[in-house]
Amino acid sequence: ISSNNRIINIGLNPAIPLYNGFFTVDGATTSHSIEYHYLFDKIQNNNPLEADHGLLINKFDYDMLNINLDFNLLKKMECKYVFSDSELLNYEKDLNYLNKFENDIYEIFIYEIKN
Secondary structure (H helix, E strand, O other), X not given: OOOOOEEEEEOOOOHHHHHOOOEEOOEOOOOOXXXXXXXXXXXXXXXXXXXXXXXXXXXXXXXXXXXXXXXXXXXXXXXXXXXXXXXXXXXXXXXXXXXXXXXXXXXXXXXXXXX
16 A cells, blocks of 8 residues: 555554555544534434544444445545454445554454445
8 A cells, every 4th residue: 555545444453554655535633624524424324523523443443244334435535444453244235345554452344445
């Protein structure tokens, strides 16, 4: 995976991929335009963002059997990959499982958004 590709994180703090050179569409920041905020809000079909926090996908807001994200919108945002700190289940419709990275601290599952 090239660090030029955009990614989104589920349950993983976006600072980790950012530190490692990846470009994320999400982030723990409040310094983004209101337009981007509303666009990101549309990614999470049934889980609107709170006005006072950053652009995060909290895994505790989802049933890991049914990740309800708008993958077509993510593709329009040029997002190609999903990094998750948990294994996603029933992902085959929208994602291809690529690999799992693990060390003493993290276990990160890597998925590619299908075309």
